[in-house]
Each structure stands twice: as C-alpha cells, then as structure tokens.
Amino acid sequence: MVPLQAYQTPTAFKHGLGALENLADEVKALGLKRPLLVTDQGLVQAGIAGEAGRILKQGGVSFVQFDEVVANPPVALVDRGAQVYREEGCDGLIGLGGGSSMDTAKAIGVVVVHGGSAVDYEWADPNPITKPIPPLIAVPTTAGTGSEATLWAVITDPERHIKFNIGGTPLIAARVALIDPLLTINLPAHVTAGTGMDALAHAIECYTMAYAQAFTDAVALLAMEYVGRYLRVAFAQGHNKEARYKMSMAAMLGGLAYGTDSAGAAHAMSQTAGGVVDAPHGALTARLLGPVMEYNYMGEPEKFARIAQALGEDVQGLSVWEAAEAAVEAVYRLTEDVEIPTMQALGFSEDQIPLLAELASKDPQTVGNPRDIDYDGYVKVYKRAFELGR
Numbered sequence: 001m002v003p004l005q006a007y008q009t010p011t012a013f014k015h016g017l018g019a020l021e022n023l024a025d026e027v028k029a030l031g032l033k034r035p036l037l038v039t040d041q042g043l044v045q046a047g048i049a050g051e052a053g054r055i056l057k058q059g060g061v062s063f064v065q066f067d068e069v070v071a072n073p074p075v076a077l078v079d080r081g082a083q084v085y086r087e088e089g090c091d092g093l094i095g096l097g098g099g100s101s102m103d104t105a106k107a108i109g110v111v112v113v114h115g116g117s118a119v120d121y122e123w124a125d126p127n128p129i130t131k132p133i134p135p136l137i138a139v140p141t142t143a144g145t146g147s148e149a150t151l152w153a154v155i156t157d158p159e160r161h162i163k164f165n166i167g168g169t170p171l172i173a174a175r176v177a178l179i180d181p182l183l184t185i186n187l188p189a190h191v192t193a194g195t196g197m198d199a200l201a202h203a204i205e206c207y208t209m210a211y212a213q214a215f216t217d218a219v220a221l222l223a224m225e226y227v228g229r230y231l232r233v234a235f236a237q238g239h240n241k242e243a244r245y246k247m248s249m250a251a252m253l254g255g256l257a258y259g260t261d262s263a264g265a266a267h268a269m270s271q272t273a274g275g276v277v278d279a280p281h282g283a284l285t286a287r288l289l290g291p292v293m294e295y296n297y298m299g300e301p302e303k304f305a306r307i308a309q310a311l312g313e314d315v316q317g318l319s320v321w322e323a324a325e326a327a328v329e330a331v332y333r334l335t336e337d338v339e340i341p342t343m344q345a346l347g348f349s350e351d352q353i354p355l356l357a358e359l360a361s362k363d364p365q366t367v368g369n370p371r372d373i374d375y376d377g378y379v380k381v382y383k384r385a386f387e388l389g390r
C-alpha cells in the first residue's frame with residue numbers, strides 16, 4: 001500500500017460574538033440529556049462557568065459541573081473526572097476553558113469509553129484509541145491552544161515529570177467547536193500574549209514540518225497572517241472585538257493546521273520542559289519559538305520566506321535567505337512586543353539545559369523537523385533561549 005497523506009476532521013466549527021448563548025441548543029442537537037461540564041475555578045470566579053450554567057438551565061438541559069481542572073492537567077484529574085462522569089450517569093461532555101479544560105474533557109472521554117486510566121493511552125501505548133469519545137462540545141475561552149480543533153489531549157504525569165499526548169485520531173475530536181470571541185475579552189494581557197503566540201507556533205511548526213500538506217499549509221498561513229496583524233492589537237486593546245475575533249480564528253486555524261499530526265521541535269521542547277517546571281504552555285512555547293526558527297530556517301528557506309510575508313514583513317528585493325531570516329526576526333520582535341517572559345522568569349535555570357535537551361530529544365514530535373535535530377541541537381537551541389533572558 002502506498003502511504004497517503006490524509007486530512008480529516010469530524011468537528012463542526014460554529015463561531016460568532018455571543019456564540020455561548022447557543023450552548024443549550026447545541027447540547028440538545030447532539031441528543032445529550034446530561035453532559036459533564038468540564039471547567040476550572042478561574043472560570044467559575046470570572047462568572048463564565050456560571051453563565052454557561054445559566055444558559056444550559058434556561059434551555060432545560062440538566063448537567064453536572066466538574067470544575068477542578070488545573071493548568072497542565074494531571075492524569076489523576078482526568079481519572080477523577082471519568083469517575084464523576086460514570087457516577088453521575090453523564091452522556092456527553094462540554095469542555096469550557098483554555099486548552100487544559102478542553103484536553104481534560106477529551107481525555108475523560110477516552111477513559112470513559114475505553115476504561116483504565118489516562119496514562120494507558122500515552123501516545124497510544126500500550127492502548128490505542130479504538131472508539132469515539134462521547135459527544136463533546138469544545139468552548140474555548142482563550143485564543144491559542146486550538147484544542148477545539150486538534151485531535152490531541154495533552155496530559156501531565158507529575159510523578160514522571162512529563163507531559164504526553166493522547167489522540168492523533170479523529171475519534172478524540174470535539175463534535176462541535178462553539179467559538180465565542182467575547183469570552184476572551186477580559187483575558188489578562190499576558191494570557192492573550194502567551195496563548196496567541198502558541199497559536200502562531202502551531203501554524204509555523206505545522207507549516208514547516210515534513211508532514212505539511214496543502215490543507216494544513218492553507219490554514220497555517222492564514223493563522224500566521226491573523227496573528228501577525230492582530231495579536232499586538234488584542235494585547236494592547238483587550239476590548240477590541242475585531243482583534244479578539246481574528247485571534248479566535250487564528251487559534252482555530254492553528255489547531256486545524258495539525259491535521260492528523262502533532263507539532264514540531266518547539267512543542268517537543270515546551271511540552272517536555274512543561275513537565276519539569278509547571279510553566280504556562282503558551283508563554284513557554286513562545287519563548288522557544290524564535291530560537292527554534294533560528295535553528296530551523298536553513299532547512300526550508302522558501303517556507304520561512306513565506307512566513308515572513310504572512311507576518312506582514314516587506315520582503316520585496318530580499319533574497320530568499322534574507323526573507324527567511326526576516327521571519328525569524330519578526331517572531332523575535334513579536335515575542336518582545338507582547339512581553340513574553342524569559343526562560344529564567346518562567347522558572348528555568350541554565351543548569352537544567354542537559355536535562356531539558358535530553359527530554360526534548362526523546363519526544364516524538366521531533367520527527368519531521370525542518371532541520372535534523374538531536375540532543376546537541378536541542379542544547380544549542382536551549383542555550384540561545386536562555387541567552388535572550390540574560
């Protein structure tokens with residue numbers, strides 16, 4: 001058999017300012033009688049979980065709230081959520097929040113239908129996912145992770161200090177992504193910055209990795225354009241609805257850019273490093289994206305030149321090499337403009353470089369990187385990332 005590239009997503013993407021109001025209708029359209037609302041305490045305190053609850057109640061939907069999600073969700077949290085789902089007789093899922101809530105909801109779905117613990121499905125080892133998760137409505141409240149569109153859940157094992165992926169199959173995808181950019185209006189600027197840069201990282205990594213294909217290139221390039229044009233505006237004017245809308249679309253497109261694959265070296269680094277220090281995924285990925293691009297650009301100069309264009313750089317009259325370097329510079333500038341913390345400020349120290357490089361080099365997302373990379377390569381990239389914080 002000839003190996004084929006494929007693009008498949010079972011998710012319906014529904015978006016609009018105020019889209020949350022449609023939550024009960026979407027639940028009923030899926031035939032759900034008692035969904036588990038998976039969310040976190042931050043959203044409870046911000047009143048967004050309460051608002052979702054009000055909409056469900058007014059629509060006559062009975063639901064169970066599981067609001068224990070934390071950043072970098074651990075295995076035990078997923079397993080507890082699955083237990084609550086079973087005990088309460090739930091028949092579907094709503095993932096309301098950033099990537100952590102949506103990923104937790106997906107992983108709960110995997111455990112509920114397959115049994116065991118979330119850890120049994122780590123990169124499909126030992127157990128592959130063979131059955132669809134219960135119907136899931138993903139409602140993102142940040143604009144970055146794109147989990148509403150991806151076929152992955154990222155889960156942390158605190159005992160082994162690692163993060164791992166579950167999924168890589170449409171069986172784990174949300175049935176509906178209900179995207180309401182108004183939910184991002186009150187995000188603090190530093191969250192806007194980190195999550196927005198994460199969306200950019202998804203787009204750039206998926207565009208430059210060996211698995212790229214026409215579908216993923218198309219959505220990745222538009223995601224880059226939106227981030228290049230609107231992230232600074234959303235950072236500077238949190239209330240700007242156009243900027244928020246475009247950033248929500250950028251996050252969705254960045255998630256779609258994965259296709260059925262995972263990300264690249266920046267994510268191999270940020271996910272493994274995020275298991276060592278409990279740092280926010282977006283900010284950490286953002287801090288590593290520039291150094292990874294600086295390392296990678298010589299492998300795919302035309303693609304990096306095209307990234308520069310998508311980010312709004314003037315590449316007229318530049319050679320392909322100059323344009324490719326302009327993409328790296330543009331990302332470094334954006335990283336500084338939206339005030340992404342340094343590696344040091346995120347809680348890392350330079351003496352951790354050998355450990356971090358070792359972990360990254362073992363991450364499966366390294367395969368297909370635009371430039372060959374091994375332990376030594378990761379040491380080089382990490383050294384550069386720390387240098388920028390001195």
Ligand SMILES: [Fe+2]
Binds near residue numbers: 285
């Ligand atoms: Fe990410």
